[in-house]
Amino acid sequence: MTKVFRRTYSYAFLIPAAVIYLLIFILPTVMSFFFSLTRWNLTDWEFIGMDNFRMFFQEASLMIGFKNTLIYAAVTCVLKVIFGLLLGVFLTSKIRTKGYLRSVVFFPTLLSTIAVGITFSMMMHPSQGLINTALAAIGISGPDWLGDTRIALLSVALVDVWKGVGFATVIYIAGIMSIPQDYYEAIQIDGGGAFRKFWNIILPLSRPATNSVIILAFIGGLRSFDLVWAMTKGGPGFTTDLIASIIYKQYQGGYYGLATAGNVILFIVVTALALPLYTYLNRREVDL
Template sequence: MKINKMYSYGLLIPAGLIYALLFLYPTVMSFFFSFTRWNLTDWEWIGLANFKMFFEESSLLIGFKNTFIFAFLTTGLKVVIGLLFAVILTSQLKTKRFIRSVVFFPTLVSTIAVGIAFTVLMHPSQGLLNQTLGLFGINGPNWLGDPALAIYSLAIVDVWKGVGIATIIFIAGIMSIPKDYYEAHEVDGGNKLNAFWHITVPLSRPAINAVIILALIGGLRTFDLVWAMTGGGPGFSSDLIASIIYKQYQAGFYGLSTAGNVILFLMVALIVFPIFKFLNRKEVDI
């Protein structure tokens, strides 16, 4: 029995070493270097000075505001749209194969490529989007150049890019629901709308929770799409916390930007873990 246990633990050693090397060690070192002024060859301990400087950043309030707007907006849209697509793709609709290919395609394209493509499509005068609106007599807005609209334009693109993953998770959740529930509901005279609200939604709760958590973490940490499309502009109007941190790296403030990463890590943990606990208490068992 002891030999079997030792053998089982031995199989975990390679994965444990990789996890420690690629996650635990960098995490610990990030916390350490956040209290220093460092470069590639030297470091100096400065205590909490980096954290003080980070919170004095002029664009920080805008970054926090945009990050929360972006994260919660994209999460809500991915849940609603992803669940709608999942219901369609698990139905008997004849065109579901075409819809499936349209929904899943964006997940195969890199985020940078998506950002570049939509930057062209959303050009205020030459972009296909505004040219299409012009055919109907609508004067399209400056999607990425309007400070009041830029963050919402980015959110729309992020939802287009990520809703396919949410749909896959929802399809798995819906397919795991026993058909007996729907058959019994139909025998009792229920319609499809009632079946959706009283069977599909409650019994897909684990999938909904997974999408909420994954989408929320991704939204709070988003960087590449924003940098590819707006670079945080115009001005600081579409800056997120991650893009502010990257600008500090660019300016050579390595210790300051490391402190920003630690703050971002703690912020994500403090937001996601309570939501995770709350959602798990509400799960419905089949």
């Protein structure tokens, strides 16, 4: 009886967290799946089956949005891994100001995404922006960063990398600092230089950090909305439209059921891409 009471008593402490998780995550998810099958507004709803999903896939901009989302997620993920790793290595080396530099690198992560988007959209103005003004001062004619259909999506992605690389760097710093010093001493005895230290020790042994950064950055890229909307609203044309911005435009038009179906599709897409990637990375980590 005492053992049963102790077991029940310990589980009782999980009830508040379970209730909060149920109300904030599970219940809205179930309701989203239900309302994706309806035509609804704030006061009434009508069950229409799979019509919302058929209508959503008939959207002319949907395939562009899917392609842009995959490109955006891949570019931001790769660049955050590369720059996060390089900054992590630099900020764990023997430099006197590494504490200050760590705070500088992490600072953009703390800023509001909307504020960052508005600020950079002003800085990237083709004629009055700070970036092109600085380039003109050294004789270079800067492009229309957000108005040129060839580079608009990449311009937004680079801003995303600037804002998010600090978080990736912190993960890499933690991973690199957890590597035992014995490995460094062994390669130093063998006469290995800085490159061998990076290639043979830091790169393979920081793979758990790399896996975490890849998963977080890739999922974040697939779900990205606020930065794109603040900078371009999906323009010019559909050049920077992502799945999330297409869904938001449906909400703006009052097509709530259609937009809810889009959210369900986005949830399925993120799960279908992230889960196999997570499984593959974990398997590689174990094999290592």
